[in-house]
């Protein structure tokens with residue numbers, strides 16, 4: 001299972017996440033208590049190994065600003081977490097993760113209109129467009145007809161519910177922000193616990209190879 005740790009604001013959190021096995025780190029450039037400047041993100045991204053991919057999170061941002069920030073900070077992926085239309089997603093010269101708020105079955109209909117690299121399924125925002133720390137009803141995804149390799153599951157995940165989330169939804173990537181924080185700040189121990197829980201399938205696979 002691949003893991004994205006989102007809302008990275010410090011070098012310490014980025015290094016802890018990458019050392020614990022995170023595959024992607026998210027940097028929020030939208031209105032949020034986790035918002036970083038382009039310069040902060042650029043500095044942190046330079047400190048982490050290249051195999052750990054960087055994701056810029058934007059909400060209804062202009063094409064020009066996204067490109068400028070992506071080039072300056074050396075982002076690998078663009079996450080669009082607002083009301084961006086399908087044409088906008090297709091127009092970006094970067095791999096795109098389009099986020100969708102899921103509160104009822106009908107919310108899934110819009111996914112078919114989008115061509116993107118990943119579909120991120122999240123709870124509706126509360127104060128901001130994401131990062132609420134609240135899970136949504138995963139059973140709504142039972143009949144989702146998007147390949148699971150393109151699904152990122154987000155919204156209120158933590159080290160206690162991530163295993164259930166993975167077995168229920170079978171996403172390609174799990175994404176967490178609030179669930180690895182204490183008092184609004186990334187918590188190294190919680191990052192490590194989340195990664196240990198999310199990567200357990202891989203360890204179980206290795207274990208079963210020894211047994212057989």
Ligand SMILES: O=C(O)c1ccccc1N[C@@H]1O[C@H](COP(=O)(O)O)[C@@H](O)[C@H]1O
Pocket residue numbers: 006007026028030031032033034057059081120122128129130131132133134154155156157175176177178179
């Ligand atoms: O984290 C934020 O503050 C944020 C603000 C605006 C758009 C997206 C944001 N975060 C995204 O929200 C999801 C879920 O976060 P949580 O685990 O429920 O706290 C995650 O994909 C972040 O990328």
